[in-house]
Amino acid sequence: MTLLRTACLTMATIAALVVASPAAHADTLTCEVVEIEASNTKAPSVDAALTDLAKKLSQMPFSAFNTFKQSARQSRAISSSATETFNVVHANVDVNLKTITAATRKKKARTALGVGITSGTKKWVDTKGSVDVGDFLMFARTVNSSSGIIYAVGCR
Amino acid sequence: MKPDIDLMQYADGELDPAERAELDAELERDPVAATKVRALVESTELVRSHLELAADDVEPRLSRMWAEIEKGIARDAPPVAVTSRPPPQVSPGMWARITRWVDTYRGHVLTGALSAGAVAAIALVLRPSAGPDDRRPVVAEGSGSIPTVRTQPVPPMPPIADPMILTGSPAEVESLEVLGGTGTVFTIEGEDGEQTTVIWVTPDDTLEGI
Numbered sequence: 001m002t003l004l005r006t007a008c009l010t011m012a013t014i015a016a017l018v019v020a021s022p023a024a025h026a027d028t029l030t031c032e033v034v035e036i037e038a039s040n041t042k043a044p045s046v047d048a049a050l051t052d053l054a055k056k057l058s059q060m061p062f063s064a065f066n067t068f069k070q071s072a073r074q075s076r077a078i079s080s081s082a083t084e085t086f087n088v089v090h091a092n093v094d095v096n097l098k099t100i101t102a103a104t105r106k107k108k109a110r111t112a113l114g115v116g117i118t119s120g121t122k123k124w125v126d127t128k129g130s131v132d133v134g135d136f137l138m139f140a141r142t143v144n145s146s147s148g149i150i151y152a153v154g155c156r
Numbered sequence: 157m158k159p160d161i162d163l164m165q166y167a168d169g170e171l172d173p174a175e176r177a178e179l180d181a182e183l184e185r186d187p188v189a190a191t192k193v194r195a196l197v198e199s200t201e202l203v204r205s206h207l208e209l210a211a212d213d214v215e216p217r218l219s220r221m222w223a224e225i226e227k228g229i230a231r232d233a234p235p236v237a238v239t240s241r242p243p244p245q246v247s248p249g250m251w252a253r254i255t256r257w258v259d260t261y262r263g264h265v266l267t268g269a270l271s272a273g274a275v276a277a278i279a280l281v282l283r284p285s286a287g288p289d290d291r292r293p294v295v296a297e298g299s300g301s302i303p304t305v306r307t308q309p310v311p312p313m314p315p316i317a318d319p320m321i322l323t324g325s326p327a328e329v330e331s332l333e334v335l336g337g338t339g340t341v342f343t344i345e346g347e348d349g350e351q352t353t354v355i356w357v358t359p360d361d362t363l364e365g366i
Contacts (some may be wrong), residue, residue, distance in 0.1 A: 056352045059344050108324050124335050125357050131327035138327075138354040141337075142362050 029100060029111060029133065029155040032075040033086040033093045036150040038065035038140070049073065053152055056138065065148065078155070083114070090149050091119045097155060098128070109133040111155050117141075131155075158182060158189060167196035326351035336360050 034053065044066035046054050057068050072088035083096040096114035103109040111133055116126040124141060131137045136154035143149060158179060165171050166179050183190040258265055326343050337359040345351045 055346060055348075055350070059346055059352065061342060061344075061354060061356060110325070112330075122336065124337060124359065125339065125355065126333040126335070127329055127355060128331045129327055129329040129353070131353070132324045135324060135327060136352070138352060140354060140356045142356075142358045144362065 027100070028077050028079045029097060030075050031078045031084065031095050031097060031113075031153070031155040032073065033088060033095065034070060034136075034152040035072040035088040035090060035093075036152070037069045037071050037090075037147070038062065038150050039067045039069075039147040040065055041067040043067070045069075053136065056136070056152075057150075062138075062140070062150065068150070088151075091117050091151070093117050093151060093153065095153060095155075100133075101130075103133075113137065113153065113155070115139070115153050117151060160192070163189060163193050164196055167193055167200060324350070327353035329353065329355065337362075 034050070036047075036050065036053070036057070038057075046057060046068045047070045049070040050057065050068055056062065057065075062068075071090065074086045074088060076084050076086065078084050078095060078097040080097055080100055083094055086093040086095065094114075094116040098112040098114055101110045101112070109132070110130050112128070112130045114126075114128045115137065116123055117139060118124070119141075125139060129137055131154060134154065134156045136152040139151040139153065141149050141151075162171070162175075162179065166176065171179065183193060329341050332339055332341065332355060334357055337357050340356045340358075342354040342356060343351055344354065
């Protein structure tokens with residue numbers, strides 16, 4: 001009889017897992033932080049490592065610069081509601097993967113993110129937003145009139 | 157006076173109601189006929205009782221005779237090896253086995269099914285909503301420690317040509333806190349319609365922004 005109860009409970013558990021599986025399956029995403037040194041030089045160039053971001057960098061306001069060099073690229077698996085800190089060259093980027101919204105028939109899957117960027121001991125931006133899975137939320141910080149640091153944060 | 161045959165039929169209850177009513181009336185008028193009828197009824201009862209008594213006497217003798225007959229049959233019959241052969245085993249099909257199992261454990265199966273349904277319902281309720289409109293962007297402007305946050309209008313999305321193609325949405329900023337500087341949120345649209353959201357921060361200590 002105990003075996004039978006165990007079988008029934010197993011059935012119930014399997015049913016619950018089957019129903020909840022789409023949400024559970026997408027509970028973790030790989031999030032990426034790309035740090036780019038942007039500047040104006042006499043020899044415009046875009047780092048070959050920035051192929052996935054080249055199109056964005058060619059548009060305003062990034063087109064104010066003509067040279068882009070990738071200084072760091074890190075990716076890490078983050079579970080829903082968890083925070084990871086990416087220690088890149090010029091800053092520490094805290095990424096909090098708040099929620100993941102599954103794709104619908106018309107909309108891509110989307111993530112709600114919390115991003116905080118600290119340079120040295122100074123946190124200069126703290127934001128909450130949402131972005132499609134596979135896309136980037138872009139941050140830029142002016143260093144001086146001819147250079148800046150760009151951060152691309154996204155999850156897939 | 158009615159003939160005796162009619163009186164006998166009356167005594168045996170074989171007359172129809174009309175004839176019986178007619179004879180009843182006549183018996184009231186004719187005491188001789190009434191006496192004949194009473195005699196017929198009593199004789200009939202007498203014969204019936206005698207036959208019943210005779211049958212009662214015969215029955216034990218018949219039982220004894222039948223017992224003797226059975227004994228004789230058993231004695232004369234050749235010895236037969238009695239083997240209790242079980243009914244042929246037909247291997248039940250999968251469906252038959254399942255239904256038999258369900259019949260046997262109907263209560264447990266129902267309990268399991270109800271539990272599964274309840275757990276599934278809970279899982280559905282607790283599952284994060286997939287609705288795209290449950291989180292509208294709210295771009296903070298000049299709150300908290302933000303010195304200035306300028307927002308640029310987001311151009312309307314172009315009409316979707318093919319509804320089966322998954323469409324991307326630009327990143328949306330719900331809240332923004334810029335410390336020691338000025339933040340600007342851009343949503344820019346590329347030539348191919350791809351939209352990019354940029355948060356641009358110009359520190360206060362930067363002499364000249366972009």
